[in-house]
Amino acid sequence: MAILNESNLSQIANGDELDDDEEEPGEVIESAPPLKVGEERSINDSGLKKKLIKRGVGWETPSFGDEVTGRKGLDMGIVTMKKGEVALFTLPSDIAYGNGGSDTVPLESVVQFEVELISWIMVVDVCKDGGIIKRIVGKGRNDNQPSELDEVLVKYQIMLSDGTVVAKAAEEGVEFCVKDGHLLPALTKAIRTMKVEEKVNLIVQPQYGFGDIGKVGEPLLSSIPPNASLNIDLQLVSMKRVIDVCGDSMVIKKILEEGENLSVAGEGAAVTVRYIAKLEDDTIFDKKGFDGEAPLDFITDEEQVVPGLDRAVATMKRREKALLTIRSKYGFGEAEVKKGHVLIPPSSTLFFEIEMVDFFKEKEPWELTMEDRLMEAGKKKEEGNVLYKSGKYQRAGKKYDKAVDYVGEDASFGDEQQKQVKVLRVHCWLNAAACSLKREDYKEAIKLCSKVLDVEFHNIKALYRRAQAYMRNDDLDLAELDIKKALEVDPDNREVKLLQKTLKQRQAESNQQDAKLYANMFPQPAKNLAVVTKKLKVDEEKSVGTKNVSVSSALDDEDENNAHPS
Incomplete structure (x- = not known):
């Protein structure tokens, strides 16, 4: 068993190292067409050549640092090989044994190595510091x-360097949440790099074990000496994916059994x-699809169930x-709710053991055909209008976005x-x-109004609503520009x-406010300050009668053309 080392070939060639911007070994081979049996090709600028004698299987190749089992060969060539492959590598004298040769190799000799890659073990420096x-x-x-x-089920055996077993998982394994860790830091860090059923x-x-203090013996763990x-x-063994919905x-979803395919229900699906729904004390307050009860049918993102269930499904x-x-x-909030014979207290956490039986997604x-896309877009717009008038602005916005998707530029x-x-x-x-x-x-309001003004630069509603948004963001100069443009279009609006x-x-x-700030920063004679204050009072008197004007109600509570969405 040998460890592939990126410096092996350069050591043969008097210790020359690769520059940072040189190609990695094997790069030419990977980017070029595959070698045919009997074909020879240079691997890189060093003069190393490879002739394929027998094809390998699969597509994987070793990496530097991996442990390989094979007949003698060279690292820079081996990293281009597949399992079972046989190749003949030719090294010019300057990168083989140099001009000095060796006891068995004459001066300035070209050297050939026939290599068969039998197997290799992938080796990973988990923390990039040699610690694991x-x-x-x-x-x-x-x-x-x-x-x-995620929650993981693992099996392990922990030994000291002399082979003494200090800890071993039960036969069925140990289950724990990755973020909570188990026994020592190395387990968690290594598990984050593993796949299900992987053995390492x-x-x-x-520093990733028990440090310079060690560990006093306990039921599941023998004593560990310091700096061990x-x-x-x-x-x-297995894992259960846990998703922060x-x-x-x-809203936390722990997947007990993976579903079919990759498609999820998404928003607007008929599911x-x-x-079985429970409280923290295991009291069942609702049940659908069990014990003779029919399953529950509903449409996601339509507020037909509690928000957490809706979002998770x-x-x-x-x-x-x-x-x-x-x-x-995302449940029943602070309210006290009665479900059947069960009274659900305020601020209750809910637990659902749930299965997705089936769902139907919108096309x-x-x-769709172009005609159907127009029809669906119109429907979504009207659905948005209904939601807007009901004060459900987030859902209404999603409907309008969906409508635009149906009539996209594609x-x-x-x-x-x-x-x-x-x-x-x-x-x-x-809208x-x-x-x-x-x-x-x-x-977002500014972004949407700007889209309108890109196609209708004189649209007064877009100018008005963008000016409102600018004012709420304290961009008063930009708001003033939009208001001026709107009044140019309709001076009497x-x-x-x-x-x-x-x-x-x-x-x-x-x-x-600016005047007060500058007055504090740069004190002025009292006479000049009085002039500034008098001017501000005059400006303020000119704007009398504008207080308590509700900008949103001035638009949204008028007639159908102004108050409600288009």
Whole structure:
């Protein structure tokens, strides 16, 4: 067994090292067409040549640092080989034994090595500091590696450097959450790099073991001397993926059984689920699809179930089984709720053992004809309008976004359809901007209004709503520009004039604050300060009557054309 070392060949060649910008060994071979049996090719600029004698199997090749089993050969050539491959490597004298030769090799001799790659063990420096060296002795399946939240089942045996066993997992293994760790830091760090069913051997230095203190013996662990290096045999038996659904640790999904395929339900899907719902004390408060109960059918993202259940189900695959933990924020909140004969206390955490029986997703835009895309876009817009009028601005915004997706620029609409598409996009962008204003997402409102103004530079609603957003973001100069443009289009527009008065008041207040700031920074004679103060008072008097003007109500509570979405 030999360790592949990137410097082996350069050591033969009098210690010359590769420059940082030189090609890695084997790069030419990997980028060139595969060698044919009997064909010879230079591997790199060093003069090393490779002639293929027998093809290998698979596609994997060793890396520097791996342990290889094979007949004698060279590292820079071996890293280009596949398992079972036989090759003849030719080294010119300057990179073989040099001009001096050796006891058995004459001066300035060209040397050839015939190499057969029998097998190799992949070796990984887990922490890149030599503290945990991992030798993969049994490959895992698939490419999934545990994340911090996942629960893993492992088997291990921990030994001192003299072979003394100090800890061993039970026959069925040990289960724990990755973020919580187990016994020593090295286990967690190594597990994060492993695949299910992978078997490894770890050489662990003290900083990732039990440090310079060691460990006093306990039921599952013998005494560990200070500064002890450890040898660990480790297997990742299985893992349960755990997902933070909402990103705030309030809805946690632990996957008990993976579902079918890669497709998840997503938003707006008609789903069929069955579940048993419990409280923390294991009291069952709801049950669907068990003991004669019919499964539950609902549409995701339509507020038909508690938010946490809605959001989690949207992430599930067909036949997936999971355990959901839903905190009160995404459950029933602070309310006391009665479900059947069970009274659910305020701030209760809910637990669902759930299975996705089936789901039906809406067709994607690319699956529809142009006529159907226009029809679906119109439906989504109307659904958004209904939600907007009900005060459900986030859901309304999603409907408008979906409508725009159906009539995206990737579609090939006819000339007459293009006119309808333009009108539909403009209305949806304007309506979505109104939703963003209601939700105080002013950056998004500005973005959406700007899209409208890119195609209709004189659109007064877009100018008005963007000016509102600029004002809420304290970008008063930009708001003033949009208001001026709007009044150029419609000089008598009442809503824009009211907004202009509010802007002037805000500008006066801002000027007054600036004057106080500069007065403190650069003290002035009392006479000059009085002049500045008098001027500010005059400006403020000019804007009298603009206080308490509700910008949003001036637009949203008027007639159908102004108050509600387009």
